[in-house]
Amino acid sequence: MSATEEPTKLYAAREPVFPKDVRGKFRTLKWAIMLVTLGIYYVTPWIRWDRGPALPDQAVLIDLANRRFFFFWIEIWPHEFYFVAGLLIMAGLGLFLFTSALGRVWCGYTCPQTVWTDLFFAVERWIEGDRNNRLRIWRKGMDFHKFRLRVTKYAIWLAIAVATGGAWVFYFADAPTLLTNIVTGQSDYVVYATIGILTATTFVFGGFMREQVCVYMCPWPRIQAAMMDEDTITVAYRDWRGEPRGHGKDRDGLGDCIDCNACVNVCPVGIDIRDGQQLECITCALCIDACDDIMEKVGKPRGLIDYIALTDEAHERAGNPKKPVWKHIFRPRTILYTVLWSAIGIGLTVLLFIRSEIDMTVAPVRNPQFVLLSDGTSRNTYDVRIRNMTHGDTTFAFSLTSDEALRLELEGVDGLSVEVPADTTHLQRVYVLAEPGSTAADAERTDLRLWLEDTNSEARTHQDTTFFGRDME
Amino acid sequence: MTDDQNKHPEEQVLMEGDPDTTGHVWDGIKEFNNPLPRWWLWTFYATCVWGIVYTVLYPAWPLLDRATPGILGFSTRENVSRDIAEFDAMNTDIRAQLVEVTLSDVNPTDTPELYNYAINGGAAIFATWCSQCHGSGAAGVQASGYPNLLDDDWLWGGTIDDIHYTVSHGIRNEDDLDAHYSEMTAYDEILSDDEIAQVVNYVLNLSGQAADMSLASAGESIFLDNCAACHQDSGMGDQFLGAPNLTDAIWLYGGTPEAIEETVRYSRFGVMPPWSAEASDAGRLSEAEVRAVSIYVHSLGGGQ
Known part of the structure; x- marks a missing residue:
C-alpha cells in the first residue's frame, strides 16, 4: 500500500434503500402472506374457547403462573412438555426442508423482520410517495412539509409497533381482562416493560435497521448456506440470456437485459441481483416481478430473473429448455426431511390421542431405603404425584401388583382412595409394607407395579417401581 | 467458473x-476487508457508556473490604430481607390459625391449606434444626442413639400432642423444667456378670430373638425385680417414663446381645434441647414453628 493511497475506511454509514413499488404475482403472494401471518398474530389471543367454569376461555393461552398451555381443544401440562419440544423440532426440520428446497423462502416471505419491514415500507410509500418522491424528500433539507411527513410516518409506525408489542402479552393472560388493566394502568410493570421493549424493537428494526438486521444481526443467513446445494431454488439472473446488457433499440450483440435497473430499484435490501447470489439477498422475488413486467413491455420472454437452481446454468447454456421446478425439489435430501418431519408430526398426533387424562409419577423415598416397624414389618415410602386432567373432581383408588406379598397404605387417609379436585395435582405419600419374614421383607429388592384407577371412568394408569427389603445375605 | x-x-x-x-x-x-457498519461502532460505544453508568449506579468496583455501593443503594441482602419480611407478612394469618387450631384437627382432608403450610414449613424447620441428629430423612442414627422418627415406635408417645410436647420441651435438659426426664440405672456394679447374662437373654427372648433359654428363664426374676418398674412386667415399656418397649423389633441402641449388655451395664440416655421459645429461654422456635414441625414429624409415617 503506497503512502499516497487513502487508508481503508474501518466503518461505513448505512446506504439508505428506497424500494420502488412493484406489482406482480410474487408481490400479490407477499401481500396475502402478510395478511394471513399478521392476522393470525393479532387476532389469535382474542379467540374464545369454552372449557367450562374452572378453566380459562381463551383459545390460545400460555398460562405461566399455572403452568398450562391451552391451544383450542388441546391442553398441555408441564409433564407433557415434550409436545412443545416436538413442535420445535418440527419447526427446525421444516426450515431445513424449505431451505434445501427453496432457499431463503422463510426470509423472503414469512420472517417477522421481512413482514414488518414490508408493512413499514408500505406506510412509508403511502405517506411519502414512491421511490423518486422519497429520494427527493430525503435529499432536501428539513422544512415544514418534510417535518409533517416524517411525524406522520413515525406516528403510524409507532402505532403499528405498539400494537405489535401489545399483542404479544395477550398470549400470556386473559386478553380482555389484560387490555382493561393495561389501559387503566393496573397491570404489572413486567407487562408494560414487555410491551415497551417489543414496541421499541419493532419500531427500530422495521423503520430504521431493516436489511441491517438480516445482514449483520441474524445468524440464519449464515447457517442456511449449509442447507443449500446446487439444486436449491433461489432467485437468480440468467446472465447467459441477459448479457451483454445495454440500453437502446439496437439490440445487435446485446443480450435481453436492457439495463433499466428496475430489479435494483425494487430491491428491499439494496443489491443488484445481476451480480449473482449474495448474502444480502432474502429471495423476496420482487426483482422477478419487476423484470417480468419490463420483459413483457419490450416483448421478450419473462424469466430473465427467475427462481432457478445453480445446475440450471449449465443445463440451459447447453440449449436445453427450462427444467421444471419440481425436478429440483424432489430429491433424496428434501424427501428425507419430509419423512423426518412427518414422522415426528404423526408421532405427536398419535401421542396426543392416546395420552391419558390421569397420570402419576412415583418418587420412591430412599432416605432411608426402608423403615422397620415395631412388629418387624418392613415399610417403603413413595411420594406419588397424581395429576387429575379430567375436568371433574375425581376419586382415585390405589392398588399394587407384585410377585410377592405386599400391602399398601396411604399417609393420613383411611383406605386406599383419595379425592383430587378437577384440573389439579395432589401429592400423596404411599406406604408399601412387607410382613416380617416374608420374601419381600428379606429380599434386597422386589419389583412392584403401582396402579391408579379413576373410580368414575375406571381408567387406569400404572408405574413400575421397586421395594427394598432387608438384605439378609 | x-x-x-x-x-x-x-x-x-x-x-x-x-x-x-x-x-x-x-x-x-x-x-x-469490508468496513463495519457505523451503527455497530455506536452500539459498541453505547455498551461502554452503559457499563460505566452501571458501575456508578450499582455495586461494582471491589475495594479492600467491600465493593463500591452504587448510588442507587441496591443490595441483594436487603432484597432478601425484604422478601423474607414480605413472606412473613403474607403468612401471619395462617400462622395465627396454626397456633389457635387443635393440633389433632389438622389433616389433609378437612384443613388442606393449613396442613400443606405445616408440612412444607415443618420440613424446612426440620432440615434446619432437627436433621443434625435425626438425619435429613428423619431416620435417626442408631449408632448414636438418635431415634428414627419414621417408625411406629415412640419413646415418649407418637400422638400429635405427644410429639408437640417433646419438641416444645425437649428431653433431659436443664433449660426447661417441663422437659422429659428418663433415668436408667447402670447395673454394672449392682448385678453380677451371671445375672447380667441372664437378664440379657431374657430381654432377647422378649423380643423374639434367639436366646439361651436356660439363662433367659433365670433372668425373669431379675427383670421383674430390677427392670419392670419402668419397662413394665410385660417388657412393653412406659411412654410416660420414656421407658422403651423391649418386646418389639426396634432397638434404639441396637438389639444384639452385645448392645443390650452394654445398655444394661452402663445404661443409656438421650438428650434433646427444648425448642419452644415460649416454654424456655433456650427455645429458638415460635409456637407456630413448633406446631408446624410437629405436624411434619407426625406425617412421616409413624404418627399415631
Whole structure:
C-alpha cells in the first residue's frame, strides 16, 4: 500500500434503500402472506374457547403462573412438555426442508423482520410517495412539509409497533381482562416493560435497521448456506440470456437485459441481483416481478430473473429448455426431511390421542431405603404425584401388583382412595409394607407395579417401581 | 467458473468492484476487508457508556473490604430481607390459625391449606434444626442413639400432642423444667456378670430373638425385680417414663446381645434441647414453628 493511497475506511454509514413499488404475482403472494401471518398474530389471543367454569376461555393461552398451555381443544401440562419440544423440532426440520428446497423462502416471505419491514415500507410509500418522491424528500433539507411527513410516518409506525408489542402479552393472560388493566394502568410493570421493549424493537428494526438486521444481526443467513446445494431454488439472473446488457433499440450483440435497473430499484435490501447470489439477498422475488413486467413491455420472454437452481446454468447454456421446478425439489435430501418431519408430526398426533387424562409419577423415598416397624414389618415410602386432567373432581383408588406379598397404605387417609379436585395435582405419600419374614421383607429388592384407577371412568394408569427389603445375605 | 478459481488463492484476481481482502486465506477462502457498519461502532460505544453508568449506579468496583455501593443503594441482602419480611407478612394469618387450631384437627382432608403450610414449613424447620441428629430423612442414627422418627415406635408417645410436647420441651435438659426426664440405672456394679447374662437373654427372648433359654428363664426374676418398674412386667415399656418397649423389633441402641449388655451395664440416655421459645429461654422456635414441625414429624409415617 503506497503512502499516497487513502487508508481503508474501518466503518461505513448505512446506504439508505428506497424500494420502488412493484406489482406482480410474487408481490400479490407477499401481500396475502402478510395478511394471513399478521392476522393470525393479532387476532389469535382474542379467540374464545369454552372449557367450562374452572378453566380459562381463551383459545390460545400460555398460562405461566399455572403452568398450562391451552391451544383450542388441546391442553398441555408441564409433564407433557415434550409436545412443545416436538413442535420445535418440527419447526427446525421444516426450515431445513424449505431451505434445501427453496432457499431463503422463510426470509423472503414469512420472517417477522421481512413482514414488518414490508408493512413499514408500505406506510412509508403511502405517506411519502414512491421511490423518486422519497429520494427527493430525503435529499432536501428539513422544512415544514418534510417535518409533517416524517411525524406522520413515525406516528403510524409507532402505532403499528405498539400494537405489535401489545399483542404479544395477550398470549400470556386473559386478553380482555389484560387490555382493561393495561389501559387503566393496573397491570404489572413486567407487562408494560414487555410491551415497551417489543414496541421499541419493532419500531427500530422495521423503520430504521431493516436489511441491517438480516445482514449483520441474524445468524440464519449464515447457517442456511449449509442447507443449500446446487439444486436449491433461489432467485437468480440468467446472465447467459441477459448479457451483454445495454440500453437502446439496437439490440445487435446485446443480450435481453436492457439495463433499466428496475430489479435494483425494487430491491428491499439494496443489491443488484445481476451480480449473482449474495448474502444480502432474502429471495423476496420482487426483482422477478419487476423484470417480468419490463420483459413483457419490450416483448421478450419473462424469466430473465427467475427462481432457478445453480445446475440450471449449465443445463440451459447447453440449449436445453427450462427444467421444471419440481425436478429440483424432489430429491433424496428434501424427501428425507419430509419423512423426518412427518414422522415426528404423526408421532405427536398419535401421542396426543392416546395420552391419558390421569397420570402419576412415583418418587420412591430412599432416605432411608426402608423403615422397620415395631412388629418387624418392613415399610417403603413413595411420594406419588397424581395429576387429575379430567375436568371433574375425581376419586382415585390405589392398588399394587407384585410377585410377592405386599400391602399398601396411604399417609393420613383411611383406605386406599383419595379425592383430587378437577384440573389439579395432589401429592400423596404411599406406604408399601412387607410382613416380617416374608420374601419381600428379606429380599434386597422386589419389583412392584403401582396402579391408579379413576373410580368414575375406571381408567387406569400404572408405574413400575421397586421395594427394598432387608438384605439378609 | 473461471480459470481464476484453479489458481493459488493468493494469485486469484478479485472481481471488479470488490473490496480488498484482509490477506487472510483459509483453505482457499479469502476474507473481504469490508468496513463495519457505523451503527455497530455506536452500539459498541453505547455498551461502554452503559457499563460505566452501571458501575456508578450499582455495586461494582471491589475495594479492600467491600465493593463500591452504587448510588442507587441496591443490595441483594436487603432484597432478601425484604422478601423474607414480605413472606412473613403474607403468612401471619395462617400462622395465627396454626397456633389457635387443635393440633389433632389438622389433616389433609378437612384443613388442606393449613396442613400443606405445616408440612412444607415443618420440613424446612426440620432440615434446619432437627436433621443434625435425626438425619435429613428423619431416620435417626442408631449408632448414636438418635431415634428414627419414621417408625411406629415412640419413646415418649407418637400422638400429635405427644410429639408437640417433646419438641416444645425437649428431653433431659436443664433449660426447661417441663422437659422429659428418663433415668436408667447402670447395673454394672449392682448385678453380677451371671445375672447380667441372664437378664440379657431374657430381654432377647422378649423380643423374639434367639436366646439361651436356660439363662433367659433365670433372668425373669431379675427383670421383674430390677427392670419392670419402668419397662413394665410385660417388657412393653412406659411412654410416660420414656421407658422403651423391649418386646418389639426396634432397638434404639441396637438389639444384639452385645448392645443390650452394654445398655444394661452402663445404661443409656438421650438428650434433646427444648425448642419452644415460649416454654424456655433456650427455645429458638415460635409456637407456630413448633406446631408446624410437629405436624411434619407426625406425617412421616409413624404418627399415631
